[in-house]
Amino acid sequence: MNKQRYTLNDVAQRAGVSYQTVSRVVNNHPSVAAATRARVQNIIQELGYHPNKVAQSLVANQSNTLAILTFAMSYYGPTQMVVNIERAAKELGYDLIFSNLQEPSYEELRKTLGSLSGRRVDGIISISPVVGVSYEEMVSLCGNTPLVQIDPQMGLEVPSVIVDQHYGSQLATEHLIQLGHERFAEISGPLNWFGAIARHQQWLATLQHAGLTPMMSVEGDWSAKSGYDAARRLLQADPGFTALAVGNDQMALGAIYALHEANLRVPDDISVVGFDDIPETAFFQPPLTTIRQDFSRLGAMGVKYLQELIENPDTPIQQHIIVPRLIVRQSATAAR
Amino acid sequence: MNKQRYTLNDVAQRAGVSYQTVSRVVNNHPSVAAATRARVQNIIQELGYHPNKVAQSLVANQSNTLAILTFAMSYYGPTQMVVNIERAAKELGYDLIFSNLQEPSYEELRKTLGSLSGRRVDGIISISPVVGVSYEEMVSLCGNTPLVQIDPQMGLEVPSVIVDQHYGSQLATEHLIQLGHERFAEISGPLNWFGAIARHQQWLATLQHAGLTPMMSVEGDWSAKSGYDAARRLLQADPGFTALAVGNDQMALGAIYALHEANLRVPDDISVVGFDDIPETAFFQPPLTTIRQDFSRLGAMGVKYLQELIENPDTPIQQHIIVPRLIVRQSATAAR
DNA sequence: ACGCTTTTTGTGAGCGTTCACATTTATTGT
DNA sequence: ACAATAAATGTGAACGCTCACAAAAAGCGT
Numbered sequence: 001m002n003k004q005r006y007t008l009n010d011v012a013q014r015a016g017v018s019y020q021t022v023s024r025v026v027n028n029h030p031s032v033a034a035a036t037r038a039r040v041q042n043i044i045q046e047l048g049y050h051p052n053k054v055a056q057s058l059v060a061n062q063s064n065t066l067a068i069l070t071f072a073m074s075y076y077g078p079t080q081m082v083v084n085i086e087r088a089a090k091e092l093g094y095d096l097i098f099s100n101l102q103e104p105s106y107e108e109l110r111k112t113l114g115s116l117s118g119r120r121v122d123g124i125i126s127i128s129p130v131v132g133v134s135y136e137e138m139v140s141l142c143g144n145t146p147l148v149q150i151d152p153q154m155g156l157e158v159p160s161v162i163v164d165q166h167y168g169s170q171l172a173t174e175h176l177i178q179l180g181h182e183r184f185a186e187i188s189g190p191l192n193w194f195g196a197i198a199r200h201q202q203w204l205a206t207l208q209h210a211g212l213t214p215m216m217s218v219e220g221d222w223s224a225k226s227g228y229d230a231a232r233r234l235l236q237a238d239p240g241f242t243a244l245a246v247g248n249d250q251m252a253l254g255a256i257y258a259l260h261e262a263n264l265r266v267p268d269d270i271s272v273v274g275f276d277d278i279p280e281t282a283f284f285q286p287p288l289t290t291i292r293q294d295f296s297r298l299g300a301m302g303v304k305y306l307q308e309l310i311e312n313p314d315t316p317i318q319q320h321i322i323v324p325r326l327i328v329r330q331s332a333t334a335a336r
Numbered sequence: 337m338n339k340q341r342y343t344l345n346d347v348a349q350r351a352g353v354s355y356q357t358v359s360r361v362v363n364n365h366p367s368v369a370a371a372t373r374a375r376v377q378n379i380i381q382e383l384g385y386h387p388n389k390v391a392q393s394l395v396a397n398q399s400n401t402l403a404i405l406t407f408a409m410s411y412y413g414p415t416q417m418v419v420n421i422e423r424a425a426k427e428l429g430y431d432l433i434f435s436n437l438q439e440p441s442y443e444e445l446r447k448t449l450g451s452l453s454g455r456r457v458d459g460i461i462s463i464s465p466v467v468g469v470s471y472e473e474m475v476s477l478c479g480n481t482p483l484v485q486i487d488p489q490m491g492l493e494v495p496s497v498i499v500d501q502h503y504g505s506q507l508a509t510e511h512l513i514q515l516g517h518e519r520f521a522e523i524s525g526p527l528n529w530f531g532a533i534a535r536h537q538q539w540l541a542t543l544q545h546a547g548l549t550p551m552m553s554v555e556g557d558w559s560a561k562s563g564y565d566a567a568r569r570l571l572q573a574d575p576g577f578t579a580l581a582v583g584n585d586q587m588a589l590g591a592i593y594a595l596h597e598a599n600l601r602v603p604d605d606i607s608v609v610g611f612d613d614i615p616e617t618a619f620f621q622p623p624l625t626t627i628r629q630d631f632s633r634l635g636a637m638g639v640k641y642l643q644e645l646i647e648n649p650d651t652p653i654q655q656h657i658i659v660p661r662l663i664v665r666q667s668a669t670a671a672r
Numbered sequence: 673a674c675g676c677t678t679t680t681t682g683t684g685a686g687c688g689t690t691c692a693c694a695t696t697t698a699t700t701g702t
Numbered sequence: 703a704c705a706a707t708a709a710a711t712g713t714g715a716a717c718g719c720t721c722a723c724a725a726a727a728a729g730c731g732t
Contacts, residue, residue, distance in 0.1 A: 005397075005480075050450050050453050053455045054394045061341075074419065079409075079415050083410065083436060090435075090436075095455070097431055097432065098418075098432045098434035099422070099426075117386050118386040118387055119390065119431065224618070225618070250615075253616055256619075256621075257619040279561070280590075283560045283590045283592075284589075
């Protein structure tokens with residue numbers, strides 16, 4: 001239990017060399033005699049010396065730290081992204097500062113980004129799936145700290161990594177159409193989330209494209225409870241639908257429960273498709289047909305892109321797209 | 337878009353004062369004339385100046401940063417803890433460095449803690465529910481950085497916040513006993529997790545205490561899939577049990593699915609209780625009777641305790657206990 | 673053994689802050 | 703209007719490190 005905290009100088013004195021020599025040893029500079037190096041290294045070991053990264057950061061004016069900003073860590077998607085981003089960041093030698101905003105207000109964001117800027121983080125990765133803060137605002141608050149957005153509004157000319165929600169939603173809806181359904185309902189995610197908007201719009205568009213008319217749509221908040229409530233509202237409004245697209249798997253779970261409660265059978269009476277492919281999904285009753293997003297790939301791409309931006313600020317602005325895919329299980333079947 | 341990064345001196349020059357005066361303004365020292373203060377503040381605003389926290393940390397020899405160490409962020413419990421700890425930390429003005437270890441090896445840990453120590457984090461909070469690294473090792477690697485453990489082995493004399501897993505398991509098992517069951521099976525979590533061990537042991541102990549003999553127990557890995565597999569193995573070994581205690585809710589979901597597949601009805605044929613009370617649990621079929629742990633309280637307590645330890649290293653070693661409680665839903669009923 | 677190059681080591685300055693003082697300016701009582 | 707006091711501001715040093723040099727030690731050809 002080393003009570004003390006040692007410095008370059010402490011090591012240097014004990015080794016009978018100057019602090020600079022120790023610095024060289026620590027940083028593997030070539031021009032230090034083998035004998036000296038060994039001696040110094042022993043003392044470093046012995047003392048348990050670790051270079052003070054704060055001081056290093058000060059002189060280098062960079063911190064080897066990335067910040068990750070999230071808005072709603074309670075959900076499966078964001079959580080997965082965080083974990084995968086951490087993994088990718090560590091592999092590239094970055095530490096991660098983790099900041100979860102309670103609400104996407106400008107004031108909160110200003111405070112947080114100010115603090116991060118003061119901390120001299122090298123780059124920021126923002127999981128910003130929520131309407132409320134514009135990209136321009138974020139950029140101006142970030143100053144010249146590179147910023148990569150995960151899952152922001154599509155079509156924006158900003159560095160980002162995006163799951164093609166439109167395509168995912170299309171996949172889900174087309175699957176239902178191909179099964180011969182004609183009466184479509186939807187439980188969407190909260191419509192201040194870009195992803196929820198995209199999925200909703202594409203549900204509409206895909207139906208329209210097929211010459212079908214959507215019956216109704218109800219908004220949930222991603223939670224199973226809200227899915228349950230939404231399904232009940234749907235049933236009450238018009239129990240005649242046979243195909244139900246749900247914004248995520250948790251809401252689908254709640255919805256299936258509500259359907260079951262109403263003595264409707266899934267998929268025999270009503271076909272359901274979810275979104276996300278959370279691991280539990282295969283054990284729903286029935287196992288849920290859903291859309292899978294590759295979060296690990298997304299995290300890795302986000303961090304890699306951010307690193308490029310850090311090392312070369314002239315890296316062109318890109319929108320890396322992650323393509324989701326349909327996972328067919330048993331919750332959707334041919335229309336009666 | 338401020339391309340430059342400003343310093344105290346930049347502000348000072350523009351305001352026609354010395355850097356020290358600016359520093360005073362920034363830190364709200366009283367002894368600066370109102371007029372000067374206003375002038376300086378304007379310029380700060382204008383320039384978008386943020387004090388360099390790296391430099392501040394260097395002189396203060398503390399970073400206002402806490403580190404959180406996790407070992408398995410994929411599960412609901414740890415994730416909840418992280419989010420809640422972040423919230424609590426931010427409320428106390430700390431930033432959070434997030435480190436997820438892929439595996440609890442000594443080498444990984446040494447590297448990570450060394451890096452954190454170099455970063456001069458003020459304290460470390462370790463979610464260490466996994467056997468494999470001893471407390472002594474961790475402490476010695478932490479040097480004199482305060483360390484609070486979340487959910488480590490119970491009974492250890494280390495600063496920690498612990499959910500009383502024994503009690504939770506007892507609650508679950510007693511509930512089943514009171515319902516008149518006599519033939520007990522269990523699906524435990526991975527037995528290199530302290531929590532899983534505690535729950536398993538207490539299941540055994542509670543049955544024994546009631547004069548009942550446990551039939552069998554199978555080990556899962558927390559995932560729904562493993563719960564499904566475990567239940568099938570149980571059924572194959574001896575389908576005669578009527579009460580099933582499961583180590584967490586995800587595995588319970590998988591288990592219920594397996595039971596259902598085997599044409600056994602929950603709870604009519606077999607009663608099931610879970611552990612964790614994840615939000616989806618209320619919409620399982622049937623809604624799951626389970627044990628709730630208050631993660632938000634746990635996070636807050638952990639951070640608060642860590643802060644005490646930071647501010648006063650002589651704070652006595654305590655083990656804060658979080659008491660779980662039974663949430664009765666519909667998956668367990670009276671024995672036939 | 674000499675000056676030459678090359679290797680190895682040491683020195684001074686500075687990164688952006690804060691602290692402990694020293695200094696200047698404003699305020700006040702008589 | 704004067705010193706005495708209080709308020710406001712400025713200066714030097716330090717935190718632990720890295721950079722750009724300067725200096726010393728070693729190697730080497732003749």
